[in-house]
Every structure is written in structure tokens, then in C-alpha cells.
Amino acid sequence: MKTRIxxxxxxxxxxxxxxxxxxxxxxxxxxxSSAGGLGIITGLTQGSPENLAKEIGRCREMTNRPFGVNLxxxxxxxxxxxxxxxxxxxxxxxxxxxxxxxxPQKWLPALKEAGIKVxxxxxxxxxxxxxxxxxxxxxxxxxxxxxxxxxxxxxPNFILLPRAAEELEIPFVASGGMAxxxxxxxxxxxxxxxxxxxxxxxxxxxxxxxxxxxxALLAASELDTRLVMRPLRNTERVLKNxxxxxxxxxxxxxxxxxxxxxxxxEVAGVYPRIMKKxxxxxxxWSCGMVAGLIHDxxxxxxxxxxxxxxxxxxxxxxxxxxxxTAVN
Ligand SMILES: Cc1cc2nc3c(=O)[nH]c(=O)nc-3n(C[C@H](O)[C@H](O)[C@H](O)COP(=O)(O)O)c2cc1C
Numbered sequence: 305m306k307t308r309i310x311x312x313x314x315x316x317x318x319x320x321x322x323x324x325x326x327x328x329x330x331x332x333x334x335x336x337s338s339a340g341g342l343g344i345i346t347g348l349t350q351g352s353p354e355n356l357a358k359e360i361g362r363c364r365e366m367t368n369r370p371f372g373v374n375l376x377x378x379x380x381x382x383x384x385x386x387x388x389x390x391x392x393x394x395x396x397x398x399x400x401x402x403x404x405x406x407x408p409q410k411w412l413p414a415l416k417e418a419g420i421k422v423x424x425x426x427x428x429x430x431x432x433x434x435x436x437x438x439x440x441x442x443x444x445x446x447x448x449x450x451x452x453x454x455x456x457x458x459x460p461n462f463i464l465l466p467r468a469a470e471e472l473e474i475p476f477v478a479s480g481g482m483a484x485x486x487x488x489x490x491x492x493x494x495x496x497x498x499x500x501x502x503x504x505x506x507x508x509x510x511x512x513x514x515x516x517x518x519x520a521l522l523a524a525s526e527l528d529t530r531l532v533m534r535p536l537r538n539t540e541r542v543l544k545n546x547x548x549x550x551x552x553x554x555x556x557x558x559x560x561x562x563x564x565x566x567x568x569x570e571v572a573g574v575y576p577r578i579m580k581k582x583x584x585x586x587x588x589w590s591c592g593m594v595a596g597l598i599h600d601x602x603x604x605x606x607x608x609x610x611x612x613x614x615x616x617x618x619x620x621x622x623x624x625x626x627x628x629t630a631v632n
Pocket of ligand 1: 321322323324325327346374376403404405425446449450451452453479480481482500501502503504589590591592593594
């Protein structure tokens with residue numbers, strides 16, 4: 305399958321693995337890239353520019369295909385050493401960066417000078433247009449269903465994607481709720497040039513997370529996610545668990561008076577305990593509604609090959625079949 309996204313990133317299939325905190329290590333990114341998609345190392349998860357440089361080196365040893373690095377720009381009391389992370393990316397010869405969070409404008413010149421293609425993740429048409437106007441090469445349009453931060457507009461992909469297609473000139477991938485060949489064909493139909501998956505890639509053999517995390521995704525249905533931190537205007541879609549129930553109780557009790565400090569035990573520094581140690585009630589962790597479509601733990605290659613097979617069959621048989629019926 306050839307799209308503007310496969311051409312831009314020089315990949316075989318129009319499937320991207322979005323940056324994921326404490327999941328996006330070299331093992332994950334290399335497995336996706338080796339299977340013909342675009343794997344992405346999560347920059348900030350590595351903890352320092354030096355560690356990111358090492359992770360890029362490890363990934364290069366595991367795959368000779370292109371892979372990218374995610375840089376998430378979030379408001380922070382002490383901001384991470386972004387110039388250092390960018391140096392590690394440039395020196396490591398990485399040619400694709402997925403940016404997310406705040407406007408990446410300040411960091412674009414350094415990336416563009418190094419010939420890096422930038423795909424910015426946005427949750428609205430206006431942010432997508434902004435990304436286009438500041439020179440991003442592509443966008444990842446993240447609908448309300450997505451795992452992680454869906455923004456505050458709550459527009460699901462059935463509306464958001466065709467709206468993005470109406471306005472954007474640069475290519476975009478559909479993100480949020482994507483799981484299989486059906487998702488890919490739907491995304492292409494709605495105007496995207498590919499799809500980005502987060503949650504689905506966690507339930508794979510290669511995902512470098514504790515087995516408990518994968519089993520939690522298998523057990524979860526589409527009804528099992530919750531939105532937290534809405535009163536802080538930092539909404540995150542997470543899998544419900546004991547910590548999330550506690551957090552929501554605090555939100556209910558404190559209302560608009562709630563501050564980040566009130567929920568520190570439920571959200572700060574919990575990822576290593578969940579992803580590495582498998583302590584599933586340790587805190588809130590991002591998870592998409594797509595959990596309801598996850599029924600197995602294949603290898604990444606099995607997942608991607610199956611997705612492409614399904615997509616091709618839907619286009620060539622199911623959809624083409626409808627057309628023939630109509631003609632006859
Ligand atoms: C566990 C987890 C951690 C994530 N961490 C990040 C992150 O650090 N930076 C980022 O830009 N997106 C992050 N995301 C969002 C994904 O990159 C992707 O946009 C999202 O998962 C797509 O929705 P889906 O889960 O329905 O596929 C995370 C998602 C998950 C599930």
C-alpha cells in the first residue's frame with residue numbers, strides 16, 4: 305500500500321506506533337519498524353539525553369529500517385533538557401520526530417536544519433492547521449477515543465478525521481481507537497493517509513512491559529476507560545483501577561478547587577511501577593477505548609501483517625463486492 309505517509313517516512317505500511325511513556329523503548333520501536341511500520345522511541349521516558357542516545361543506538365542495532373523519536377512538550381516546573389534531547393536525536397541520525405503536547409514551533413528550526421521530518425500529534429482541527437502553518441510535515445489526528453490526552457474538545461474520529469481532511473493540505477494519520485484492518489480502511493476512507501496505534505501495540509509479544517499490563521488489556525472492554533484530570537484541563541484517558549477510582553473521588557469532592565498536588569499519589573511517577581513491575585493498581589495509566597477490540601497478544605509482525613491482509617481484503621472483496629452488486 306502506497307500513501308503520502310509511506311512515501312514521506314519511507315516505510316512499507318502506513319502504520320505508526322505512537323510514543324508511549326515507559327513502553328516506547330528500543331524493543332518496541334524496532335519490532336514495529338522491522339515489521340514495515342514506523343516505530344517510535346519515547347524520548348522523555350529515557351530520563352536524560354545521554355540515555356536517549358544509548359536507546360537510539362540500541363534500536364539501530366535491532367533494525368535497519370527507519371524509526372522515530374517522540375518528544376512530548378508538557379508544562380513542567382523544571383522543564384526537561386529539550387535542547388539536549390534534540391542533540392541526541394540529531395547526532396543519532398534519527399530522521400523522524402513525533403512531537404506532542406505544546407506547540408513545537410520553538411524546536412522546529414533545529415529539527416528541520418538536520419533534515420528531520422516532523423509529525424505533530426493534535427487533538428483538534430485548529431491545532432492541526434497551526435502545525436501545518438509552522439512547517440510540520442504531517443500530523444497525527446488524535447480523536448476523543450484515544451488513550452492518553454484527548455484534549456478538551458471531545459470530538460470523536462468519525463467527525464474529527466473528515467474535518468481534518470477538509471482543511472489540511474499536509475498528510476495526516478488517524479490516531480485513537482485504531483486496532484486492525486477495519487480501522488485502517490476506515491481511516492483511509494475518512495481522508496487519512498495511514499493510522500497511528502498506541503494501546504493496541506502494548507498487547508504484543510515484543511512490547512517491553514509486564515505481562516500483567518497485557519493481560520489487563522485483554523480483560524478490559526470498551527467500557528473500562530475513564531477520563532481523569534478534566535478539572536485541571538489536562539484530561540487523560542486511562543484504564544479504570546483502584547487508584548483511578550480514588551482520583552475520581554477526589555475530583556468529585558474538591559471540584560474546581562482541585563490542584564495537581566492533590567492527585568500526586570495517583571499520577572506522579574507511577575509508570576515504572578505499572579509497566580515494569582506490573583502493579584496494576586499503582587496509579588493512572590493511559591489506555592484507549594480500543595481495549596475493547598484487543599483479544600490476543602500477537603507478535604508485532606503478526607499484528608501488522610494481519611492488519612494489512614484484512615485491509616486489503618476489505619477493499620478488494622467487501623467494498624468492491626458492494627459496487628458490483630450495485631451495478632448488477
Ligand atoms: C500507555 C500510554 C502512554 C502514552 N504516552 C504518551 C507519551 O508519552 N507521549 C505522547 O505523545 N503520547 C503518548 N500516548 C498516546 C499515544 O502515542 C497515541 O497517541 C494513543 O495511544 C492513540 O490512541 P489509542 O491508544 O486508542 O491507539 C500514550 C498512550 C498510551 C496508551
